[in-house]
Amino acid sequence: AQKITQTQPGMFVQEKEAVTLDCTYDTSDQSYGLFWYKQPSSGEMIFLIYQGSYDEQNATEGRYSLNFQKARKSANLVISASQLGDSAMYFCAMREGYSGGSNYKLTFGKGTLLTVNP
Amino acid sequence: DAGVIQSPRHEVTEMGQEVTLRCKPISGHNSLFWYRQTMMRGLELLIYFNNNVPIDDSGMPEDRFSAKMPNASFSTLKIQPSEPRDSAVYFCASSSPRGGSYNEQFFGPGTRLTVL
Numbered sequence: 001a002q003k004i005t006q007t008q009p010g011m012f013v014q015e016k017e018a019v020t021l022d023c024t025y026d027t028s029d030q031s032y033g034l035f036w037y038k039q040p041s042s043g044e045m046i047f048l049i050y051q052g053s054y055d056e057q058n059a060t061e062g063r064y065s066l067n068f069q070k071a072r073k074s075a076n077l078v079i080s081a082s083q084l085g086d087s088a089m090y091f092c093a094m095r096e097g098y099s100g101g102s103n104y105k106l107t108f109g110k111g112t113l114l115t116v117n118p
Numbered sequence: 119d120a121g122v123i124q125s126p127r128h129e130v131t132e133m134g135q136e137v138t139l140r141c142k143p144i145s146g147h148n149s150l151f152w153y154r155q156t157m158m159r160g161l162e163l164l165i166y167f168n169n170n171v172p173i174d175d176s177g178m179p180e181d182r183f184s185a186k187m188p189n190a191s192f193s194t195l196k197i198q199p200s201e202p203r204d205s206a207v208y209f210c211a212s213s214s215p216r217g218g219s220y221n222e223q224f225f226g227p228g229t230r231l232t233v234l
Contacts, residue, residue: 035222045209045225091161095221104149104213104221105174108161 003027004092004109011114013082020067021077021112023092029053033095034075035106036066040088048090051075082116089113120144122226124210130232136198139229142191143212151223152185152195153209161209167193200233207231 005024013019025034036048051059051066059066067076079086090113093106123142131137143150151166165175170187178185182201187193197204207230211223 033221037225043207043228043230045211047222047224050222104151104168104223105163105166106151106223107163110160 002109003107004094006092006109006112008112009110011112013079013114013116015084015116015118016081018078018080019082019114021079021090021092021114023075023077023109025073025075025092025094027073027094027096029096034066034068035093035095036064036075036077037091037093037108038086038088039091039111040085045091049077079114084116084118087114087116122210122212122224124208124226124229126229127227128230128232130234131200132234133201134199135233136196137200137204137231137233139195139208139210139231141193141195141210141226143193143210144214144224145191147212147214147224148190149213149221149223150187150193151211151213152193153211153225154206155209155228156206164195197231200231202233205231205233 003026032053034051038046049061049064051068063080065078089111091111092109125140148169152164155161164177165185167187185195207228209228210226213221213223
């Protein structure tokens with residue numbers, strides 16, 4: 001079974017509207033971390049936001065927020081007030097184990113290509 | 119501060135040739151990761167190091183691939199002999215286990231490898 005599932009290969013959104021990118025995960029660990037990265041057409045991977053499994057509040061970073069539903073094992077990325085520069089591939093990733101340990105391995109999903117229309 | 123540095127940025131070679139990709143992690147980071155990205159397989163972890171020691175190389179596709187980290191500021195990924203199916207973008211990333219950090223990985227710009 002895939003550890004990270006992103007069911008939306010592509011998404012479209014109008015500029016200035018909000019969009020939600022889906023991510024579900026599969027782990028038996030109690031301690032884990034979830035990450036979102038952005039990859040624009042230029043190719044670099046940009047870290048956006050992080051959610052720890054024990055964090056009680058949903059993470060927020062500017063226009064990015066993470067809708068973390070632990071029981072459903074979902075960690076959806078919400079982008080508010082979309083901008084043309086948000087057009088990119090977005091990857092969800094998971095680190096299993098606690099952040100102070102030695103296992104820093106990330107497993108990435110297949111990604112969602114977001115297109116923001118003017 | 120400089121980010122993760124990779125060289126070369128682009129490499130075109132012929133089948134059978136040896137290819138060496140280089141990476142300089144962010145200073146102070148003690149974990150280093152090599153990934154391969156293709157359209158078909160997405161982003162795959164090939165190998166990662168903690169404190170210069172290889173921890174998990176289960177993603178290395180075959181014996182033609184090898185990776186080394188002789189010191190904290192340098193790593194290489196070598197393919198010998200290269201094959202057309204090795205064509206991909208190869209990313210290097212580094213992270214730090216400092217307290218309070220998310221352990222997020224910082225990626226280099228990638229090396230686009232084309233094997234003819």
